[in-house]
Amino acid sequence: MASLKDLRNRIASVKATQKITKAMQMVAAAKLRKAQMAAEAARPYSERMAKVLANISSAMEGQENAPALMVGNGSDQRHLLVVATAERGLCGGFNSSIARIAREKARALQADGKDVSILCVGKKGYDALKMEFASILMEPITFREVKNVGFNEANIVGQKVLGMFADGEFDVCTLFYSEFQSVISQIPTEQQLIPANISGSDEGEATDDADVSYEYEPDEEVLLADLLPRNVSIQIFRAILENAASEQGARMSAMDNATRNAGEMIDKLTLSFNRQRQAQITKELIEIISGAEAL
């Protein structure tokens, strides 16, 4: 049985922990609001981009010289998995759930005899995957020093992926990130980046302008070749923003849980502290009384 002093110390330390988790929860809440705003601000761009791409690709339909970024290079032997996670932990199952779907995908692809390589954006995904996939992991890209990850950072990742594609290092690229639904629900998602999956994404919206005959300057082919790499960066940017919001949401609910658990623990410890104190008082009283009776 722990002594009174031990119990007092434990209560004090749990209280200190509770203060930290409470503060982290509030910080996460403030950051979440910012991350959500950033994600919303980026939405118009990617929506318009999807619309424009749908318009051009419908004009290009059936042509043989469509760019490789759109139709692929005819092979699906080598896969690149881009795994976007957070830089920091203490956010519940956020990082591990993204790592899990990436791991499952990598295993499935390897079982099919495909070549897989993995590019991690964010340190935590790298840490989670390095045990099993050390040989096929690439040097991770981390934005630990960057305070607000903007389009420029996403562009760095995009350029790297595009450069590798141009050098013929992979055939199919899949992006893993966590889509933000609400504070309590983030959905780990996989999305195919290359070849771009355009036709299925936005068909309903594109039709209203699709029958208009556009004039292109320079021609469709050049434009599409210009737009598709940009689209890759935009998709990565969107994933990073979704991730940022998801991370803060996950951290907020994880820290809320931790704060509540700490509260319960304090209650339990206080109860046993009081019981023990009472027991000691009773014991001392008995000693005094029985001492008096012996006289």
Next chain:
Amino acid sequence: MAEAFAFELVSPEALVLSGEANEVVVPGNEGYFTVLANHAPFMSAVKPGVVNVTMADGAASQIFVRGGFADVSPSGFTLLAEQAVDLKDFDMTDLEQQIQNAKEDVKDAEGEKKVAAEKNLAQLEEAREAVKLATGAVSH
């Protein structure tokens, strides 16, 4: 009185400008072009430079854009720009830095990449001229 049309300038980080415009002058890849109401459907790549917008209420603004794409459709004009900064807040040193980087790229690159790097540099230098011209016009 000029007719107004819906105009939107979007960058990845924000919806920069949205509203009714009378006239928009855009640095297209193959030359400047002006968009007025009822323009024919038109798509063009945009090179780095300055966009001149005259809104329906007469307010004019000059915005530096870098790497973009213009989509003129019957429903309006959408300009997608990788970077869009109001010329008033524009930082010239940033552009100088980019030009410096581009120069180094030209030096390092070879073959096909060299051509692309040179093109990039030429575009940036042209953009610098455009910015100088525009800021000069503002101060008069």
